[in-house]
Each structure stands twice: as C-alpha cells, then as structure tokens.
Amino acid sequence: MIDYITPRTFLFATQAVVFSVLLFVFVVYYRTFLRKYVMYWLVSIAMLSLSYFIKAFLPYTSVDLASNNWHFIAEFILQTCQYSFLFFLVLGVFNAKTHKAIPNKIPIAGLSLIIVVSLTTTLWFSFDPSQAFNHFYLTISLPSFIFGCSFLALASYLLFDKTSYFSSKVLMYFAAVIGLRYLIHSFISIVALTEPWFRQLELFLLYFDVAAHSILGFILLIWMQGAERFAAINAINRAQYLGKHDSLTGALNREQVMAKLSDKIHELSQANKTNKNQLKLSVFLIDIKQFKFVNDTYGLKIGDYILGEIASRLNHSVFMPQAVGRLSGDSFMFVIEFEQASHVDRAVSHIHELIERTFRYEQQEISIQASIGYCFYPDDADKAEELLQKANLALHHAETNNIATVAFKEGMQAQGRHLLIMEKQLRAALEHDEFILYYQPQLNLLTNKLEGVEALVRWQHPEKGLLAPSEFLSEIEALNMHNEFDNYILDKACQASERWFNLYQRRIAIAVNITAIEFQNEQLVTNIQNLLHKYSIPSRYLELEITENVVMTDIARAMDSIVKLQSMGIKVSIDDFGTGYSSLAYLRELPIDKIKIDRSFIHEVAINDSDLTIVKSMIDLSHGLGKRVLAEGVETVEQLNLLRHLGCDAVQGYFISKPLPEDELVLYLKRKKR
Structure with missing residues (x-):
C-alpha cells in the first residue's frame, strides 16, 4: 500500500479535489442560470474529477487484472469516465453555440455506446497475459486516437463557426493542441511502446494532461462568464430596442415615432428659414379595415404576420419615409417629406397599393384594405401631437363615411368634439x-x-x-x-x-x-x-x-x-x-x-x-x-x-x-x- 503513495498519486488526488471544487462552481452556475450547456459541462467535469480520483488509487501498471477484481472494475469505470468527459464536453459546446435543444435520447444513446465500448475494451484480452500488448492498445492507444480525432473535429467546428468570440477561439486552439497530443501519443504508443524513452514521454504527458485539464476548466469558466455577460448585454439592448420599437412589427412605437416627428419638424423649421424651397411633411394615419375579422378568420398568428409585413412594406417604401410607427393594434403612422402636392397624391396611391397587395402565409392568401387620414406640416399644425390629432380626425372621417382616403379640413375638430x-x-x-x-x-x-x-x-x-x-x-x-x-x-x-x-x-x-x-x-x-x-x-x-x-x-x-x-x-x-x-x-x-x-x-x-x-x-x-x-x-x-x-x-x-x-x-x- 505504501508503494501507491507516490508523487503521481498525490498529484491525481489533488486534481480530483480541484475539479471537485470546480464542479461545485458549475453546480452554482447551473442553479443560477439553468443553461443546458452548463449542465452538460457539469457532467463532463464530474466525470473528469471521478477519473482523477480513480487514477489516484489505481496503480499505473500492467498487472494482470484477473488477479484483482478491483483493478478490472476500476479500469472499466475509468474508461467510462474518460469517454463521458469527452462526450459531454462536445455536447455542451454544440448546445452553447447553437442554442438548440438536444433530445434526451442522444445523451442516453451516447452513454449506452460509451458503456459498451468501455466494457469491450476492458474485457478484451484482459484475461490472457500473453495479449498484454493488445490490451494496452485497446485501453491506451485506441482512446488516444478517439480523443485526438474528437478534439480536432471540435477545433474544426469552432474554426468554421460564424459566431466566434474570444472564449470559443481559445477553446478552438486548445482543442487543436490537445487533439494533436492524443494523435501523436496514439501513433507513438503503437510504434515505440518498447522504446526506453516512451516511459519518459508518458510521464511528461501525465503532467501535460493535468495542466491542460486545469486550463480547460478555466476556459469553460471564461466561456460561461462571457456568455452570461453577452446575454445580459443582449437583454439590455433588447430592452432598449423594445423601449423604442413595437415588439411585434419592429416599427417605432408611439412615443418614439412622435419624438422622431418632433425632431423632423424642428429640423425643417430651421432649414426652411434659409431655403427658398419650403419643405413640408405629410403625416398619414393608416387603419386596416376589419382587421378583427382577419384575426377571427385566419387566426392571430397570421394576423401578427400581416402586421409585421405591413410595417416592413412601409419601412421599405420608395418614398423613403421619415418615420414609420405602429400606434395601436392595426393603426400605423407614415411620415414623408415633400415639396409638391402631387407627391402626396402619389404617396396615397402607393400606400393603398402596399396594403392591398396580397399577403401570402403558407397556403393562405389574404387581401385587405385600409382607411387613410392625413394632414400637413406646417399648413395644418406645427406640433407633433396636433398633427397626430388632426390626421386622426381625418382618418375617423374616412372610416365613418367609408372613404378610402381623407385629408384633414377645418371643421373636423367640431365633429370630433360632437362625437x-x-x-x-x-x-x-x-x-x-x-x-x-x-x-x-x-x-x-x-x-x-x-x-x-x-x-x-x-x-x-x-x-x-x-x-x-x-x-x-x-x-x-x-x-x-x-x-x-x-x-x-x-x-x-x-x-x-x-x-x-x-x-x-x-x-x-x-x-x-x-x-x-x-x-x-x-x-x-x-x-x-x-x-x-x-x-x-x-x-x-x-x-x-x-x-x-x-x-x-x-x-x-x-x-x-x-x-x-x-x-x-x-x-x-x-x-x-x-x-x-x-x-x-x-x-x-x-x-x-x-x-x-x-x-x-x-x-x-x-x-x-x-x-x-x-x-x-x-x-x-x-x-x-x-x-x-x-x-x-x-x-x-x-x-x-x-x-x-x-x-x-x-x-x-x-x-x-x-x-x-x-x-x-x-x-x-x-x-x-x-
């Protein structure tokens, strides 16, 4: 028993403790953020920690396993842990990069395959002392080859990934180095097993692996911290975006479109002081006719698609709108800059064409119409809220009288107050x-x-x-x-x-x-x-x-x-x-x-x-x-x-x-x- 307490045993035991602490950190991360990839890495680190624990008590000798059942069981568990470490590491990277849910049957199938491979390689040639070299190849050379190919494949995947960032690049270089290490070891273990320097090489790789696994732990921690920081930044950006845009259509919300209209009014008022050609704004309010009927007939999903498509069509209009916003359910604002009144007439026809163009969703074809009310800056008002109010009065007049388009006229305010x-x-x-x-x-x-x-x-x-x-x-x-x-x-x-x-x-x-x-x-x-x-x-x-x-x-x-x-x-x-x-x-x-x-x-x-x-x-x-x-x-x-x-x-x-x-x-x- 004294023979087992060697520097190598102490090193493995120390690594088992270190990775147990790292495992605790991963558990805390997972309970805090509930990320699926963290769970996969948690299992991977747990397998790595268990493998170091087994190595600390399993002599690295070619002792006949049949003479000691403990050796046989430990060898099987060690093989299983090492393969599981690799499998769940790769699985976590894939999930972290794609954010796609991995069916439960994949981890179960992977573990089943790992157990079969580990049991086969441990059993094969283990009871025949004359086949010790073959047993060595199955338990040492083959895993090295599998690890080498897997790490190089992981490095290639990260290399060609379009959403590469710092931690993934570091992991890519790490996987490439480790992949080469395992492939070289697999080759040398076959051709130079009996060479005197092979023992020295294995001792060097032993310390190299300890350092590499420690580095891997740090890389995964950096990845998780970076991912959560990136998620937090995205959440902040999304909150800021949603504070300015309608979440369904991507158009500006009411507050922002009014702010943009106010800014444009101020800009034009300054420009018109020095310009002979007086620029004006036309503020259109667009309301979709019988949109509730569309929702009731085709479903809310298609209704939402149509609203998003309307916003997209308006934003990409050839009239290059100064602002496009969604004010309420099926009501949009569309603001253009013009010099001649004929531009407004063409804009009205253009808006109707955009709305009335058939919407296609899967097998459905939907046609809708719109009512439009509009007014002018500075002819009708010189403030954003007043322009909105007067365009709304014109829109109400259009809907009430079943007219496609109505321009604001004096006297509509009285009708609005009457209503x-x-x-x-x-x-x-x-x-x-x-x-x-x-x-x-x-x-x-x-x-x-x-x-x-x-x-x-x-x-x-x-x-x-x-x-x-x-x-x-x-x-x-x-x-x-x-x-x-x-x-x-x-x-x-x-x-x-x-x-x-x-x-x-x-x-x-x-x-x-x-x-x-x-x-x-x-x-x-x-x-x-x-x-x-x-x-x-x-x-x-x-x-x-x-x-x-x-x-x-x-x-x-x-x-x-x-x-x-x-x-x-x-x-x-x-x-x-x-x-x-x-x-x-x-x-x-x-x-x-x-x-x-x-x-x-x-x-x-x-x-x-x-x-x-x-x-x-x-x-x-x-x-x-x-x-x-x-x-x-x-x-x-x-x-x-x-x-x-x-x-x-x-x-x-x-x-x-x-x-x-x-x-x-x-x-x-x-x-x-x-």
Missing part, C-alpha cells in the same frame, strides 16, 4: 334604458291580417325629448357601437315578445334591424340562441333585417350566419332593397327569406311608369328566386291596390299604420285576445 359628447350620452342612455321601441304593423296582402311588426327605435332623451333614429344612428355608426346597440335592441324586442305572450297569450313576429357588419360577428348566432332561450320565444317569431347602408366586407361569412339562423327557424330579410349598389349580388347570393322594397320606389309607383316597371321587376325577380316581397312606405289606397295586383306579399306604411308605441299596439292585441 365625444355623443358617445358619453349614448352610453349613459344604454345604461339608463332611455331607448324605447315603436312598432309598425305589417299587413299580409293574401290574408289581410297582421303578419308582424317592425321594431323601430326612438331615444327618450332626458332633455331633448323623443328623438328619431336620424338624430343618433349616424353617431352610433361613427362610434362603432353597432354590436352593443344591436344586442340591446334585440334584447328589448325579445322582452316585449315575452311580455305580450304573458299578458295577452299572443305571439307576433317582430322584425329587428341588424347592421350587415354584425352578421360577421361570430357571436351573433350564439347571442340570439341565448335570447330565445332566456325569454322562451319560438324562433319563428323573430325576424332579422339586414340594412344595405353598410357594405358587407365578406359575403361568405354573412351567408354562413344566415344559414345557421335559418336552421334555427329565424327568418332573414333585406331592408331598403334597391338603394345599395350591391343589391343584385345580395339577392343572388344570400339565402334570405324576404325582400323589402325601399319606400323611394313606392312613393310614385302609382303615377310613374319607371317606378312601376322597377317594382314589378323586383317582385317578379324575387318570386322567381323563391323570396317573399314586402313593400315599405305605402301611404295611399292606390299604392296598396297596385301592389296587391302586382303580387306583392305584404306591405307596411302610414296607410296601414304609423309606428306605434307599445301601449297603443297592445290595444290591438287586447281586441284580438283569444
């Missing part, structure tokens, strides 16, 4: 239930009986009295309050239907106007189902009317909603038919139940041959497509008789009855109570 006041009053009216329904009877011309009623909304304003729809519906549309207002009216109509049945045991079909855009709401069918269930109303007593004053952006979505409603037994009709440019498209494509001819065609139908021809054609065409026809605005007996003669199915108008408040309509219900 702000109206929004507050309308929301208060919804909260306090100030809207009431009037009901206009509809007469069936075949049976001469009441076919149903149309619900017409009025506002019982606390100060202005009873207001007609014309005094507030346009503001509801401008404020984009269709959804909550339509649902509110539907709820009131269903409440009335339930109330009439409970009091008078009568069911009357109620027709409720719904904006065409509401048919694109995925919750429409569900909301109506809930209302019918809540108030116990048979579906055939509810009719929905689509108005033509809102252009439908996706007729396929509307058709899908209508089919679902019809499958529930709810009738769907088109109101004010004939006043929209897309009327024939509606009639041909939408699976509606009833056509309501607009009053403008009925007013002179009895005295104007052109109107008579149009009304007759509408009735014949509708009947040919299996649709019922109701004429609005019937005010004379001549109109009624003519419509009956033309085959019209039903009528409504002042000749039949004016719109009635509920207390007057129920008088009719009481008379008909059975």
Whole structure:
C-alpha cells in the first residue's frame, strides 16, 4: 500500500479535489442560470474529477487484472469516465453555440455506446497475459486516437463557426493542441511502446494532461462568464430596442415615432428659414379595415404576420419615409417629406397599393384594405401631437363615411368634439334604458291580417325629448357601437315578445334591424340562441333585417350566419332593397327569406311608369328566386291596390299604420285576445 503513495498519486488526488471544487462552481452556475450547456459541462467535469480520483488509487501498471477484481472494475469505470468527459464536453459546446435543444435520447444513446465500448475494451484480452500488448492498445492507444480525432473535429467546428468570440477561439486552439497530443501519443504508443524513452514521454504527458485539464476548466469558466455577460448585454439592448420599437412589427412605437416627428419638424423649421424651397411633411394615419375579422378568420398568428409585413412594406417604401410607427393594434403612422402636392397624391396611391397587395402565409392568401387620414406640416399644425390629432380626425372621417382616403379640413375638430359628447350620452342612455321601441304593423296582402311588426327605435332623451333614429344612428355608426346597440335592441324586442305572450297569450313576429357588419360577428348566432332561450320565444317569431347602408366586407361569412339562423327557424330579410349598389349580388347570393322594397320606389309607383316597371321587376325577380316581397312606405289606397295586383306579399306604411308605441299596439292585441 505504501508503494501507491507516490508523487503521481498525490498529484491525481489533488486534481480530483480541484475539479471537485470546480464542479461545485458549475453546480452554482447551473442553479443560477439553468443553461443546458452548463449542465452538460457539469457532467463532463464530474466525470473528469471521478477519473482523477480513480487514477489516484489505481496503480499505473500492467498487472494482470484477473488477479484483482478491483483493478478490472476500476479500469472499466475509468474508461467510462474518460469517454463521458469527452462526450459531454462536445455536447455542451454544440448546445452553447447553437442554442438548440438536444433530445434526451442522444445523451442516453451516447452513454449506452460509451458503456459498451468501455466494457469491450476492458474485457478484451484482459484475461490472457500473453495479449498484454493488445490490451494496452485497446485501453491506451485506441482512446488516444478517439480523443485526438474528437478534439480536432471540435477545433474544426469552432474554426468554421460564424459566431466566434474570444472564449470559443481559445477553446478552438486548445482543442487543436490537445487533439494533436492524443494523435501523436496514439501513433507513438503503437510504434515505440518498447522504446526506453516512451516511459519518459508518458510521464511528461501525465503532467501535460493535468495542466491542460486545469486550463480547460478555466476556459469553460471564461466561456460561461462571457456568455452570461453577452446575454445580459443582449437583454439590455433588447430592452432598449423594445423601449423604442413595437415588439411585434419592429416599427417605432408611439412615443418614439412622435419624438422622431418632433425632431423632423424642428429640423425643417430651421432649414426652411434659409431655403427658398419650403419643405413640408405629410403625416398619414393608416387603419386596416376589419382587421378583427382577419384575426377571427385566419387566426392571430397570421394576423401578427400581416402586421409585421405591413410595417416592413412601409419601412421599405420608395418614398423613403421619415418615420414609420405602429400606434395601436392595426393603426400605423407614415411620415414623408415633400415639396409638391402631387407627391402626396402619389404617396396615397402607393400606400393603398402596399396594403392591398396580397399577403401570402403558407397556403393562405389574404387581401385587405385600409382607411387613410392625413394632414400637413406646417399648413395644418406645427406640433407633433396636433398633427397626430388632426390626421386622426381625418382618418375617423374616412372610416365613418367609408372613404378610402381623407385629408384633414377645418371643421373636423367640431365633429370630433360632437362625437365625444355623443358617445358619453349614448352610453349613459344604454345604461339608463332611455331607448324605447315603436312598432309598425305589417299587413299580409293574401290574408289581410297582421303578419308582424317592425321594431323601430326612438331615444327618450332626458332633455331633448323623443328623438328619431336620424338624430343618433349616424353617431352610433361613427362610434362603432353597432354590436352593443344591436344586442340591446334585440334584447328589448325579445322582452316585449315575452311580455305580450304573458299578458295577452299572443305571439307576433317582430322584425329587428341588424347592421350587415354584425352578421360577421361570430357571436351573433350564439347571442340570439341565448335570447330565445332566456325569454322562451319560438324562433319563428323573430325576424332579422339586414340594412344595405353598410357594405358587407365578406359575403361568405354573412351567408354562413344566415344559414345557421335559418336552421334555427329565424327568418332573414333585406331592408331598403334597391338603394345599395350591391343589391343584385345580395339577392343572388344570400339565402334570405324576404325582400323589402325601399319606400323611394313606392312613393310614385302609382303615377310613374319607371317606378312601376322597377317594382314589378323586383317582385317578379324575387318570386322567381323563391323570396317573399314586402313593400315599405305605402301611404295611399292606390299604392296598396297596385301592389296587391302586382303580387306583392305584404306591405307596411302610414296607410296601414304609423309606428306605434307599445301601449297603443297592445290595444290591438287586447281586441284580438283569444
């Protein structure tokens, strides 16, 4: 036992302690940062430390292993540790460089292969003293060859890596030197094993390896510190970038685009003092039409892709914008510098072309449109916030009136202030239930009986009295309050239907106007189902009317909603038919139940041959497509008789009855109570 306590034993034991301390440092690093590559290196250092511990107690002799089972087991463990050290070192470098997750099956497969190789090389020739040289080649020369090739391959990988930095370069040189050391040792151990100087060479390599492994430990520590410092710098840079840019699109955020606009205004104001050619700025606000529909139809992932692509197209515009920013969800700012007004007109057309160019994502092709509002510096304002406000007013005017592009004009501020006041009053009216329904009877011309009623909304304003729809519906549309207002009216109509049945045991079909855009709401069918269930109303007593004053952006979505409603037994009709440019498209494509001819065609139908021809054609065409026809605005007996003669199915108008408040309509219900 005394023979074992040699300088070499002490050296190996010391190295085992040193690498155990280094292992503790790696454990702390891993628990702090949870980097996968640190875990691989941690295992690698653990294997290296264990191998030194075994060497400290395993005599470096050619003693027959069969005579001592401890020698055999130790040799096997030593081989396994050395191969594992190399394997996990390389695995950690690959993970650190690529940041790609390594499947668990790879480390498991690698360890399995290492155990098989180690067991094979330890067992082979170990029980035959005459094969001692062959056993030496398997346990010494072969590992040296494998280590040499592996380290040189690692050096080559680091050499051709594009993201090289200091610690990786140091490791590259280290791996190249160590690779050459092992290959040279492998060659010499085969050709010069019996030479006297070979023992001296091995002693030199023993100390060389101790020093090399210590250096490797320092290199890995430097790598980890550098990587975390690099990660911290990246995090700081990213935080600074996100502080100035929108995280989704990469465009400037609102704060930064306004700061850049202010800087540009200051720059131009100074330049224009000395320049004869006065430079101006045009500030465009761009809003994507029906972007919620895109998200709902194609998914948020495609919606995010489109926003990023829009920002990219705007940033790379040939007009070389002074600033491009994303102000909110689907709203962008685009600022250009110009001298002549014609440049602005071309810029407007260019922006629309950029937005309307088809977006392609995987197998999807999506086309969208935009509304644009813009204003000028210094003509409209000389401060960034004022320019933004006025461009926003122009954009709002464009969206409200369904116009593609609107330039700011004086007077829009008053309209904006009016809308702000109206929004507050309308929301208060919804909260306090100030809207009431009037009901206009509809007469069936075949049976001469009441076919149903149309619900017409009025506002019982606390100060202005009873207001007609014309005094507030346009503001509801401008404020984009269709959804909550339509649902509110539907709820009131269903409440009335339930109330009439409970009091008078009568069911009357109620027709409720719904904006065409509401048919694109995925919750429409569900909301109506809930209302019918809540108030116990048979579906055939509810009719929905689509108005033509809102252009439908996706007729396929509307058709899908209508089919679902019809499958529930709810009738769907088109109101004010004939006043929209897309009327024939509606009639041909939408699976509606009833056509309501607009009053403008009925007013002179009895005295104007052109109107008579149009009304007759509408009735014949509708009947040919299996649709019922109701004429609005019937005010004379001549109109009624003519419509009956033309085959019209039903009528409504002042000749039949004016719109009635509920207390007057129920008088009719009481008379008909059975």
